[in-house]
Amino acid sequence: MTSSRRSESDWQGLVNEFLICKRKLESKKDALLILSKELDSCQQERDQYKLMANQLRETHQSLKKKYRELIDGDSSLPPEKRNQVNLAQLLMDSRERNKKLADEIKELTQRLSETQGDNKLLxxxxxxxxxxxDEVGVRHFPAHEREDLVRQLEKAALHVEELEHSLKTLSDELQDVKAERTVFKEKAERLNLELNHILGGQEKRIIDVDALCMENKYLQERFKQVQEEVSLLKSNIQKYKTALDRRRNPEIGGKSNSRALTGVLSPKQVQGLLSEDNGCSLPATPQSISDLKSLATALLETIHEKNIIIQHQRQTNRILGNRVADLERKLKTLEISGLWSLPGECLYVDHIFCAFHFPFVEIILFGLYVKEKLTQKRKCIPHQAMQDVDEFVSSSDLEKCSIASVAQQWMLCSEWVPSE
Incomplete structure (x- = not known):
């Protein structure tokens, strides 16, 4: 039984191996068919490449023959093609020669360096x-070495001069930087002192440098304006003086006593000269024409003076507006830093009394200045504006005073021109 079972198992194994070999054989057949197909395609490609190679050889041989014929000088070809072939050949020859010459130059440079080294050693x-x-003495240099040393010394001297110049410029820049550093250091010290004063509540008041600079700028602008006003007054005085001289001179007064015109005229004089009775009775004489011309020039001068006065007043208004803006900015900085607050908020009055009232002193002085200016214009300014300014100056509650309201009233009043 055991032998029969073994024979059956062996037979089954042999059958399985046979099937496996059969499958392998089929796969080998398929692979062989594929390889045969690839071989046929490769043979076809080989034949094509052979044909192409033969064609290229034939073309190459034909071109060679043509170039040889051209180089040898075929009388049947045109001269242009001959020249082209000759130029191409010359170009190739020149390139080969250049290569040879470059190699020779390299060799010669190498030999030159070697010979120079040998000469130095010798x-x-x-x-x-x-x-x-063992001999100790001064070394004797040849002439060319001395020239080289002199050149090196000159180059070194120029380099030293450049370095000295750069050192001077750097030292100047260093001095400028040091000066700026000292300025910023002093400013920081002033700020620290003011902060210590604000935090510590010292009674000694520290000078506000920024406020002094702002005041100095304002005073400079006012000084320029006063100088312009003084020059204008001098010109007016000169005109009045010339007018008085004309009236005192009997010759000019005898010629035309009724028509004596000065450089400055009042409105009543102009109205009397241009009245209907006098205008109709004016004869067409050279004297009347000259009087009318002088009247026109006098009127133009008065108009020019009025325009200058208006320009000065506008300039003063602009300066005062800038001053008001600076003060408003200062109040904002005080409000941000906590030195001043709106009504209803608490204030440390004991520590901040001086810092709080210092800008309001400037506000009150500005209000008095505005009131003085407005009193000069009281005839041509509305009554409400004067009442507002009086209330501002006489107000005791400093927190309710606004610089913007004063500036608004001042700009409102500055639109009016005083009548003379």
């Missing part, structure tokens, strides 16, 4: 033999 040995190794 000179050193000759100098040693001439002077001796």
């Amino acid at each position: 000179r050193m040995t000759i100098t040693k033999q001439r002077l001796g190794d």
